[in-house]
Amino acid sequence: MVCTVRHVLAFLQPCSFGFCHFFFSQEMKLTFQERLKRQKDAVACGMKKLDAKRTEIKKKALTIRNNIERKYEEMRRVLEEDCRTTLSLLEMEEKATVRALDDLIERNCAVFSDIEFQLSEGLVDSEAQSGDTVTELQDRVGQGWLVDRVEDLLRVTDPGLVRLDEVKAEQMLDLTNNLLLFIRSQTPVAKRLLKSCLTEVTLDPNTAHPKLIISPSKDCATFTSVWQEVSDNESRFDTTLNVLSLQSWDSGRHYWEVDVRGKVYWELGLTYPSIPRKGRQENCWLGRKDGSWCVEFFDGDYTAWHGGKSHPLPICTHFDRIGIFCSFPAGLVMFLGEDNMTPLFAFCVGTFTDHLQLALCPGHDLQGSNSQPIKICNAAHAKS
Structure with missing residues (x-):
């Protein structure tokens, strides 16, 4: 009986070893596969986080870029509006001055025409009265309202009396130049930073x-x-x-x-x-x-x-x-x-x-x- 049991055990021992080896091999293989799956999941998760970070960085950079562009656009609008205002002020003064000069030129033209008419009339008289001297003709033309009108006209139409406010214009130019110097001192922003x-x-x-x-x-x-x-x-x-x-x-x-x-x-x-x-x-x-x-x-x-x-x-x-x-x-x-x-x-x-x-x-x-x-x-x- 003992011998039989011993033989049975001897017969089962190799089988048990093979079974155990197979069992542990399968267990290790399963564990290794699970480990690879976990690592695969970890890598996939890491890739997902990196992709999310890339999206976040691009979104933040776009937001910052848009904000900076808006600020520069606002600065352009402010400068353009200030430029329009300054030039409009100068243009308005220029138009007013030119309009005044046009009025004076028109008045001079009217008087000039009257003088030409009177001279032509005087010449007709001189032809009719050939015995009159030149001095007598001049005295005749110079008498009356025309002489006073010319004197008044020449007095009020002196070109030196009509001019732009050059002091104000120079101040505008100086302020504009100071603004330019200030902007240059602040830019480029990247250099200052x-x-x-x-x-x-x-x-x-x-x-x-x-x-x-x-x-x-x-x-x-x-x-x-x-x-x-x-x-x-x-x-x-x-x-x-x-x-x-x-x-x-x-x-x-x-x-x-x-x-x-x-x-x-x-x-x-x-x-x-x-x-x-x-x-x-x-x-x-x-x-x-x-x-x-x-x-x-x-x-x-x-x-x-x-x-x-x-x-x-x-x-x-x-x-x-x-x-x-x-x-x-x-x-x-x-x-x-x-x-x-x-x-x-x-x-x-x-x-x-x-x-x-x-x-x-x-x-x-x-x-x-x-x-x-x-x-x-x-x-x-x-x-x-």
């Missing part, structure tokens, strides 16, 4: 490539073909012609301007401190990794770079100054042509994960065509 975020910055010579000369004021970088005798440290770029700012930022809104006039090649932007400094890899170049954002200018063409992806920009203007705006609350990096605040490109980062430093590359001199320095315009220069 960005310059309110202007942040002082200096370059860190310890990060500069040995072929870059950093000015004593630490606001200017110039390429030289001579390798400078500088200390070798971990922070210094040894291949790419870069230099970073001494300061770094991790909050707030900041704006910088860089003078690039006279140059045919440059790169500038923002970077995390973790940007590679050594070697010939493109990772050391601005915008070639996820941790830096830049705009490059070369031979008349602008290109925005980030994460190794290039964005050619359809802009032909050769700007003298480039503005860089960074908003940590919005996770935004924006580049502009400061000359007329032309938007070049904007990167929406979302959330910055580290401090940011300003980064400049003046480029090689390209046989003298790119020998000009690249210069940071701090407060005293940027507001000019």
Whole structure:
């Protein structure tokens, strides 16, 4: 009996193992499928939230844009109405003055006609009375009401007595000019807004490539073909012609301007401190990794770079100054042509994960065509 039971157990054991293995395999497979379904649902939910956020952002931007357009339209209406009122006032005065002159000219014409008539009559008399002298004819014509009428007319129709109120007109012109100066001082709005975020910055010579000369004021970088005798440290770029700012930022809104006039090649932007400094890899170049954002200018063409992806920009203007705006609350990096605040490109980062430093590359001199320095315009220069 024991032997029989043992044999039965021995017979059932492999079956039990196979059954258990099958059971657990099915359970694990079911769990894995459920996990994938949950992940699929989570991704779908995330996509739905992102789509809703995109719709919300576009709606908010449209509302802000419409409000701004309405304000500018209202300003246009106010200015146009003020212009019409001012010109109507001048026109009314002009019409009144011209009308007065027309009346005086008409009176002169009437008297002129009377004089011509009297002269013609006098000439007839002189022909009839050939014995009269010229003096006698003049005395005859000059007698009576006509002489007094002419004298009165000449007295009241002096052109110097009829004139515009030039003092008032000059005051109007002065007020109009003052209004123009005020509007220009307030616009463009973008320039006033960005310059309110202007942040002082200096370059860190310890990060500069040995072929870059950093000015004593630490606001200017110039390429030289001579390798400078500088200390070798971990922070210094040894291949790419870069230099970073001494300061770094991790909050707030900041704006910088860089003078690039006279140059045919440059790169500038923002970077995390973790940007590679050594070697010939493109990772050391601005915008070639996820941790830096830049705009490059070369031979008349602008290109925005980030994460190794290039964005050619359809802009032909050769700007003298480039503005860089960074908003940590919005996770935004924006580049502009400061000359007329032309938007070049904007990167929406979302959330910055580290401090940011300003980064400049003046480029090689390209046989003298790119020998000009690249210069940071701090407060005293940027507001000019």
